[in-house]
Amino acid sequence: MNTDVLVVGAGPTGLMLANELRVAGAAAVLVDKLPQRSTLSKAGGVQSRTQEAFDQRGLLEPLLATGNYPIGTAHFAGLTLPLTRDRHRHPWRSVPQVAIEGFLERHLAAHDIPVRRGHELTGVTQDEDGVTATFATGGVVRSRYLVAADGGRSTVRSLLGAAFPGRPGTVTVVAADVRLSGDDQAMTHTRSEDGNWASVFPLGTDPQGRPLRRLSFGGPGRSLPREVPVTEDEIRDGLRAVFGSRVQLLELRYARRITNAARQAARYRHGRVFLAGDAAHVHLPIGAQGMNTGIQDALNLGWKLGAAVHGWAPEHLLDTYHAERHPVAAAVLRNVQAQSLLMDQQGTRDPDLTAAKDLFAALTQLRDVQYHLDDMVSGMGIRYPMPGTEDHPLVGLPAPDLDFGRARSHELLRSGRGLLIDSAGRFAEVTARRPDRVDRAGQGTGTEPMLIRPDGYVCWAGTPDTLEPALGHWFGEPH
Known part of the structure; x- marks a missing residue:
């Protein structure tokens, strides 16, 4: 083949x-x-x-x-x-x-x-x-x-x-898809005084409409070799150590041990x-x-x-x-690695680590800290290097979603080609030389001109004399 x-x-x-x-x-x-x-x-x-x-x-x-x-x-x-x-x-x-x-x-x-x-x-x-x-x-x-x-x-x-x-991995924790009873409806990360912890977050529902949860747990003495099977009794014991009798296992769908490798x-x-x-x-x-x-x-x-x-x-x-x-x-x-350390997955209860986490928890009450962490884990803060146009605030970032009346900019990317936002209609001749690679849209919208790659990242914006070099860099020589 x-x-x-x-x-x-x-x-x-x-x-x-x-x-x-x-x-x-x-x-x-x-x-x-x-x-x-x-x-x-x-x-x-x-x-x-x-x-x-x-x-x-x-x-x-x-x-x-x-x-x-x-x-x-x-x-x-x-x-x-x-x-x-x-x-x-x-x-x-x-x-x-x-x-x-x-x-x-x-x-x-x-x-x-x-x-x-x-x-x-x-x-x-x-x-x-x-x-x-x-x-x-x-x-x-x-x-x-x-x-x-x-x-x-x-x-x-x-x-x-x-x-x-x-x-290599130095510790294992249990991850399981389960149905639970009790206080399990919201995403939680709960720790007991003896160092045991459990995280629960929603996984939607099963075909019968019953809520499913992803459960992770660990703590002192709970790091076992990956090949050791996870049993229902082990999961019940892990829940009991953190939640007492408030949360019960109704059904185990799948479980495995994961490492911090x-x-x-x-x-x-x-x-x-x-x-x-x-x-x-x-x-x-x-x-x-x-x-x-x-x-x-x-x-x-x-x-x-x-x-x-x-x-x-x-x-x-x-x-x-x-x-x-x-x-x-x-x-x-x-x-x-930073999150794993702060979550103390081995349940060490190290007082220095506890102090660091308490300080970090206080910092996360600040809006700018929450925004920074959100950009980090959501992927929205990714900024790729774009040679020749790095100074523009949009370049290298995911493109904004713009409304062109007949369609939004993210819908125009479904062609798999690049997209030149040309609100003033100045660049028709430029894109005409690469019709199989770049589409043009946006005349009359008043939006700042920008060039968007097929993966949705802005690779040029603003300065007309750098457009042709950007097109050549990302979309090759014209016909």
Whole structure:
């Protein structure tokens, strides 16, 4: 089989990337070693920027229509940030990973891109023209590019011998999808005096309309090896240690032990092979930042691979994937490590740590602190370097949502092309030289001119004499 891009791994990152390639007009084959889609939710929250990404592709409303996914309040280290609730167009929302995977898989199937399951990768070789992947089934796929979205224990990364530096896990905690009775309706992070703790947040409802919860807990003596099965009795004991008799386990759907390992690939690009999602970065799952970061990896990489496939990508374009996304994940690892420390997941009750957390909790009452932390975990504070136009306050940030009467700007990005906002009608000739890459909109709106990449980030604004260099940098030479 031959294709433009082979995507290995059908989790949220791989599924989103396959859709981005579809939008970009690049042929993709999506494979996964599992014989069927997992029913386990490793994440349960969708941040604001990820929802914007879904909305840019017309996927958000259909996704939310598949279930009851409540809006929650952002938190940092278990401390709620109530002042941030209405800051963004799409507030934090609880959508289980299994719901996202099922929705995206059905969406791709409707566009004739099935997930090819039961295919375990055994070999990857590349040359100057493409990549050859071999599978345990005897199958061979030849592609121009390959993307590893196959998780924290990535086979592709192992076959490449890619460096994956960082810290191994030093502690485990339990994460479980459950139904609970009692005081379990709101997101909570509760700690008992003896150092035991539990976090509960909503996961929507089951098919019978009953509320589901993601429960995490830990404390002194509760860090067991990952391979030790989690039992119902252990979960009941963990609940009792924190809530007493106020909260009871009604049903256990799924449970596993997770570690605080923190690792990041040294390089995201290895010739024609790219690492994305957990294959590129792993950390303790706090705030579903791993899933959200992986989906945004896909958003960043998909249009660039499409440009390379179609032959108009500038030589440096594929290298900007690592340059832009590696610092983002590095910052996520740092904030997760800080949250893990403040949450005292081992239940040490260290008085110095308690003092630091009390001071931090007081600081989070300040509006600007809440806004800063919200930007950090929601993805809305990501600012990419944009050569030549860095000084403009909009450049590098997610584009504002503008109203053009017939459509909003995020809807105009569903073409998978760039978008030039040209309110004064001065740049028709400029965009006419790249009709397959950049659309133009906004005449008569009075909006400041700006150029938006297909992934929704502003890459130029304001100064007319820098527009053509920006177009060339991101969208290649004109026809």
